[in-house]
Amino acid sequence: MSLASLCHRVLSDLRQHLYTQIITTVVVSLSIVIFAFFTLIYFNLHQFVERFGTELGLVVFLTNDIPQGKIPGLYQKLTELPGVEKVTYISSKKAFKRLENYLKGEKGVLEGIDPKFLPPSFEVRVNRAVFHLKRIRQLAEEIGNWPEVSKVQFGQEWIDRLESFLRLFRILVAVSGLLLLFTAGFVVANTIKLTVYARQEELKIMRLVGATNTFIQGPFLAEAFMQGLLGSSLAIGAIFVCYRFLQGLAASSELLRGVNIYFLPWPYTLAIITSSILFCVLGTAIAMWRFLRL
Amino acid sequence: MIFAESSTIIHLQGVTKEYPPDNIVFSNIDLEIEKGEFIFLTGPSGIGKTTLLRLLFCAEQPTSGEIWVDGVALSSLSNSQIPYLRRKIGVIFQDFKLLSDHTVFDNVALSLEVIGLNRRQSRKRVMQVLEGVGLAGKWSNYPLQLSGGEQQRVAIARAVVNRPAIVLADEPTGNLDQERTNEVMMLMEELNARGATVVFATHDDRLYENTHRRVVKLPEGKFEIS
Numbered sequence A: 001m002s003l004a005s006l007c008h009r010v011l012s013d014l015r016q017h018l019y020t021q022i023i024t025t026v027v028v029s030l031s032i033v034i035f036a037f038f039t040l041i042y043f044n045l046h047q048f049v050e051r052f053g054t055e056l057g058l059v060v061f062l063t064n065d066i067p068q069g070k071i072p073g074l075y076q077k078l079t080e081l082p083g084v085e086k087v088t089y090i091s092s093k094k095a096f097k098r099l100e101n102y103l104k105g106e107k108g109v110l111e112g113i114d115p116k117f118l119p120p121s122f123e124v125r126v127n128r129a130v131f132h133l134k135r136i137r138q139l140a141e142e143i144g145n146w147p148e149v150s151k152v153q154f155g156q157e158w159i160d161r162l163e164s165f166l167r168l169f170r171i172l173v174a175v176s177g178l179l180l181l182f183t184a185g186f187v188v189a190n191t192i193k194l195t196v197y198a199r200q201e202e203l204k205i206m207r208l209v210g211a212t213n214t215f216i217q218g219p220f221l222a223e224a225f226m227q228g229l230l231g232s233s234l235a236i237g238a239i240f241v242c243y244r245f246l247q248g249l250a251a252s253s254e255l256l257r258g259v260n261i262y263f264l265p266w267p268y269t270l271a272i273i274t275s276s277i278l279f280c281v282l283g284t285a286i287a288m289w290r291f292l293r294l
Numbered sequence B: 001m002i003f004a005e006s007s008t009i010i011h012l013q014g015v016t017k018e019y020p021p022d023n024i025v026f027s028n029i030d031l032e033i034e035k036g037e038f039i040f041l042t043g044p045s046g047i048g049k050t051t052l053l054r055l056l057f058c059a060e061q062p063t064s065g066e067i068w069v070d071g072v073a074l075s076s077l078s079n080s081q082i083p084y085l086r087r088k089i090g091v092i093f094q095d096f097k098l099l100s101d102h103t104v105f106d107n108v109a110l111s112l113e114v115i116g117l118n119r120r121q122s123r124k125r126v127m128q129v130l131e132g133v134g135l136a137g138k139w140s141n142y143p144l145q146l147s148g149g150e151q152q153r154v155a156i157a158r159a160v161v162n163r164p165a166i167v168l169a170d171e172p173t174g175n176l177d178q179e180r181t182n183e184v185m186m187l188m189e190e191l192n193a194r195g196a197t198v199v200f201a202t203h204d205d206r207l208y209e210n211t212h213r214r215v216v217k218l219p220e221g222k223f224e225i226s
């Protein structure tokens, strides 16, 4: 069978079965949209949580009676700890100023209070690359043992909760992702099966007049290829539009200011397109098989 | 297995066909058909004529026994070899088996397309054959726009357009009036004269009552041998 005759047959096939071709493509597309949207959201939540975690730092409170002279040495020591990115010194006075700012109109509350009642502290930011909850905990413990340090705060409880939440979240995502994928596969496979079964007479007749399986399958598989490619590309396109929309939303929202929205990484989108094509072609070949045996 | 003479083109030996659980259509059939022969396959409705023809082009497998077509034992054919056997055999199906969403022309051209001819190459031959069955004017119609007799003639045209060595005709005149029947009979004679072996299945005894051709009657008792 020549390429020209294959093209001719594909074209006349498309003309004759345009409606079913479109339906199949739309079904493929919708199934992927649902799955890909889900992964997009998951992916972004994941990124968000990860980054949020890295923005957590340690607050190292010093003893109230620490001599000024010791501060630079401590500063140096903190900076030299592995994984530490930035260290900021907050003196008692500065801490008091902050409190004042925070209280704004109700400054009166602080009247007569010694500006030195707040302990001086260091804010320690941890390097993103090294960031790991375990590492932060270690760091806190280490610093906490220094004699000049009265207390290290790093939201232990919060991190613990975040960690167990993340564990649960990952399981939930994996399970619902699999269910979604399974459903999508099931729907697409059955749509393909039905469209092939609707044309079983044609398949049988072609077999009866001496067509080889390759000849019969040619246009069907070519069409399946196009359905897979077109369906998944449309879906990715739609997800991209969603992504742009979310981006706009994030930019204009007070709450989400500074939150980056990411698109699915390109190897991932490529994998979606490839597997969609494979799925359609294989599904079609399998659905056809029972009519090509006699 | 020694194959008798090389002039035998269809050979059935001890062929039995049953449909489970308990429908034995025929059993232990022996039949030899010579190259270039024209035979009538007869017997009342439901006796198994169509079934026998279906065995010959591998649409069905015998429960036991062996069939040779053009020297090839059918039981030895793999799924991928069957199409090549079928290209040697033009089948006129009792129920036509036309593609309803293809035109008359495309239906007939299909037989040539499967062996690699494109539309341009097959046009002349298809139109010639359609003319032969009196349908040249309806080449662009769809099967459902045709009468039963016209559809039958499309089926005939498709079966013979690639000039097969063997023509299996299953009641090819079943829907035709006397005049058309005569035309079809003449067409079959003509194909036969050009060298094709013709197996003509019919329960209409008027078609063969005055013939000098061999008439094979499928046995009604289930254990006779033809």
Ligand SMILES: Nc1ncnc2c1ncn2[C@@H]1O[C@H](COP(=O)(O)OP(=O)(O)OP(=O)(O)O)[C@@H](O)[C@H]1O
Pocket (backbone or CB within 6 Å): B019, B023, B025, B043, B044, B045, B046, B047, B048, B049, B050, B051, B052, B094, B203
């Ligand atoms: N796929 C099948 N499954 C079960 N039984 C079948 C099948 N095909 C045919 N038969 C049975 O085989 C028998 C022979 O049928 P067949 O169609 O060969 O008869 P026929 O001689 O061609 O009849 P007619 O002259 O009406 O065309 C019938 O009893 C039929 O019920």
Ligand SMILES: [Mg+2]
Pocket (backbone or CB within 6 Å): B049, B050, B051, B094, B170
């Ligand atoms: Mg019959």
